[in-house]
Amino acid sequence: MTERHRLRSVLTLAYLNGIVPMRTQPLFLVSVLASPLSFLFFVTIASHGLYLKYAVTGGMLFTMLSIGTSLQTDLTHYRTDLKLQDMVVASPVEGPVYVTGLALSELLYSLPGLAVFAALWATGGPALGATGTYAWPVNLPNALTIGFTLVIVWGFASALGFTLATYFEDVREIFLFSSLISLGLTVFPPVYYPLSALPAWAQTIAYFSPTTYAAQLLHATTSAAATPVGSLAADWGVLIAFTVGLLFLAAAKARWREP
Amino acid sequence: MTEGVTKQYPKNVGRPPALDGVSLSIRPGGIYGLIGPNGAGKTTIIRICSTQLLPTAGTVTILGHDAIADPRSVRTRIAVIPQESRPLYFLNVDELVYLYLKMRGMDRAESRRRTNAVLEELGLVEERKRLVSRLSGGMRRRAMVAMVLASDAEVLFLDEPTTGLDPLARREVWGAIRRTIRDHRTVILTTHYLDEAEQLASRIALLDRGKVLLEGTADDLRARVRRPYRVTVDSRVPRTELERYGDVTDVDGGHLVFTRESDARELALKALGAGARVSMGPVSLEDVFLQVVGRPIDDGTTGEEAA
Ligand SMILES: Nc1ncnc2c1ncn2[C@@H]1O[C@H](COP(=O)(O)OP(=O)(O)O)[C@@H](O)[C@H]1O
Numbered sequence: 005m006t007e008r009h010r011l012r013s014v015l016t017l018a019y020l021n022g023i024v025p026m027r028t029q030p031l032f033l034v035s036v037l038a039s040p041l042s043f044l045f046f047v048t049i050a051s052h053g054l055y056l057k058y059a060v061t062g063g064m065l066f067t068m069l070s071i072g073t074s075l076q077t078d079l080t081h082y083r084t085d086l087k088l089q090d091m092v093v094a095s096p097v098e099g100p101v102y103v104t105g106l107a108l109s110e111l112l113y114s115l116p117g118l119a120v121f122a123a124l125w126a127t128g129g130p131a132l133g134a135t136g137t138y139a140w141p142v143n144l145p146n147a148l149t150i151g152f153t154l155v156i157v158w159g160f161a162s163a164l165g166f167t168l169a170t171y172f173e174d175v176r177e178i179f180l181f182s183s184l185i186s187l188g189l190t191v192f193p194p195v196y197y198p199l200s201a202l203p204a205w206a207q208t209i210a211y212f213s214p215t216t217y218a219a220q221l222l223h224a225t226t227s228a229a230a231t232p233v234g235s236l237a238a239d240w241g242v243l244i245a246f247t248v249g250l251l252f253l254a255a256a257k258a259r260w261r262e263p
Numbered sequence: 264m265t266e267g268v269t270k271q272y273p274k275n276v277g278r279p280p281a282l283d284g285v286s287l288s289i290r291p292g293g294i295y296g297l298i299g300p301n302g303a304g305k306t307t308i309i310r311i312c313s314t315q316l317l318p319t320a321g322t323v324t325i326l327g328h329d330a331i332a333d334p335r336s337v338r339t340r341i342a343v344i345p346q347e348s349r350p351l352y353f354l355n356v357d358e359l360v361y362l363y364l365k366m367r368g369m370d371r372a373e374s375r376r377r378t379n380a381v382l383e384e385l386g387l388v389e390e391r392k393r394l395v396s397r398l399s400g401g402m403r404r405r406a407m408v409a410m411v412l413a414s415d416a417e418v419l420f421l422d423e424p425t426t427g428l429d430p431l432a433r434r435e436v437w438g439a440i441r442r443t444i445r446d447h448r449t450v451i452l453t454t455h456y457l458d459e460a461e462q463l464a465s466r467i468a469l470l471d472r473g474k475v476l477l478e479g480t481a482d483d484l485r486a487r488v489r490r491p492y493r494v495t496v497d498s499r500v501p502r503t504e505l506e507r508y509g510d511v512t513d514v515d516g517g518h519l520v521f522t523r524e525s526d527a528r529e530l531a532l533k534a535l536g537a538g539a540r541v542s543m544g545p546v547s548l549e550d551v552f553l554q555v556v557g558r559p560i561d562d563g564t565t566g567e568e569a570a
């Protein structure tokens with residue numbers, strides 16, 4: 005395959021797994037939004053609006069992370085139940101092309117959900133009833149920071165989903181583990197609330213989760229108090245290192261031809 | 264195409280290998296049938312030849328390319344329908360074919376042209392906008408055959424394309440497969456329905472417990488057995504009188520005798536003289552299997568269990 009063929013292949017996979025299912029089952033789009041929005045709702049109510057500024061970007065992060073779970077589910081389902089992966093292996097389509105195409109399809113699928121959070125963010129708070137210290141600045145640098153962070157999280161979540169998919173034989177196992185993983189990646193780490201809301205010992209544990217760093221970067225755009233000055237660069241570094249590490253792990257784990 | 268291919272699955276060390284020195288030479292063009300009971304190793308050899316699985320030993324050459332060392336060159340020239348595979352249910356028939364072609368890297372115009380042609384050819388035009396999840400089993404398989412048929416692959420591997428279909432649906436799929444023989448394209452098909460192999464394949468290899476037992480045209484296979492004729496007579500003729508003509512097996516309401524051609528004629532005349540009902544003819548591939556392997560192909564046990 006030449007680069008042009010690869011690109012066509014990636015886009016075709018993204019279209020067939022990301023756009024086509026929207027048409028046949030639009031309700032799925034609502035279900036993509038259900039969890040991240042309900043978290044936002046609870047956190048905002050429980051904090052009397054104080055944490056809304058964290059939860060808005062937290063919802064975006066949550067949505068991106070769930071891409072990993074969807075990718076993992078689809079990869080396993082297509083490999084074990086449909087034997088689609090066997091068809092793809094015995095074709096010109098290479099492994100990285102297949103995985104990238106599907107990861108992109110999950111992103112497309114999440115775009116409507118992300119758009120809802122982006123719209124919430126763009127109101128800057130007042131439209132949601134948040135004023136004064138509850139509101140956040142809406143500007144281009146912040147929008148770019150959010151965009152870049154989410155793209156890295158997409159790569160991170162996809163690499164994680166792919167790596168996990170190589171371990172599971174059965175879609176049912178995934179449902180079991182994905183809830184544990186999303187607990188470890190999204191509920192416990194400070195995605196919907198500031199890191200400072202955790203007791204000191206829990207903050208230490210949270211630093212082992214890459215989502216903490218992504219959340220720090222996102223929260224810094226809506227709350228000046230979210231991040232201690234000077235650690236933003238470190239957050240970028242750690243998040244990117246995690247992602248690159250996982251991508252390497254995914255590449256090393258990839259079993260395209262069975263031994 | 265394959266030379267001494269042996270496969271010992273890592274999970275099964277200590278047990279007999281799934282393939283034990285399989286050498287097959289398949290000439291390009293036409294349909295080649297791999298037959299054998301469940302567990303014979305058909306899927307294993309298909310997966311090795313189509314670069315999905317590495318063999319433990321042996322070499323595989325597809326259209327002059329080494330499938331083990333250079334899988335990329337092979338992959339651009341092949342397409343496969345894996346055993347028990349199912350199409351992506353949320354696509355319609357048209358998208359299934361068209362998007363498969365585009366995924367393989369074909370451009371839009373060519374994919375469109377080939378999709379239209381194949382749907383026309385396989386009688387799927389009226390179903391093109393139907394979701395594949397709403398199709399009958401036979402129609403769904405036909406749609407999958409359409410995918411690989413429309414591709415530019417020169418070698419197609421179809422692993423049990425008709426298993427689980429009713430006889431009518433099987434025939435539909437046969438029709439679709441028959442249309443794939445053109446442009447020097449090679450189709451390698453596995454089945455445990457021997458009548459299907461005979462209907463479709465110009466050459467056949469009979470596999471059992473990882474070994475090739477017989478190879479050739481259906482007639483070659485028949486000629487290779489010692490008693491190439493089958494005569495059934497009803498129970499009016501006592502079994503003892505039949506035994507000198509050949510191997511006798513009891514069947515419903517009578518006996519089945521495998522015998523040589525001259526003896527078959529003699530036996531038939533004699534039985535007719537005794538007023539018995541008689542039928543005779545060349546052995547079927549099922550009979551060949553029974554004679555060569557010593558058990559019926561569909562006796563419900565796999566090679567593994569019987570071993
Ligand atoms: N993935 C696998 N791991 C371990 N053993 C396998 C695997 N696939 C097949 N086998 C074994 O290899 C033998 C041949 O199987 P297979 O090639 O599927 O036969 P067939 O397609 O003719 O039914 C069987 O004994 C089967 O149990």
Ligand SMILES: [Mg+2]
Pocket residue numbers: 305306307346422423
């Ligand atoms: Mg099989």
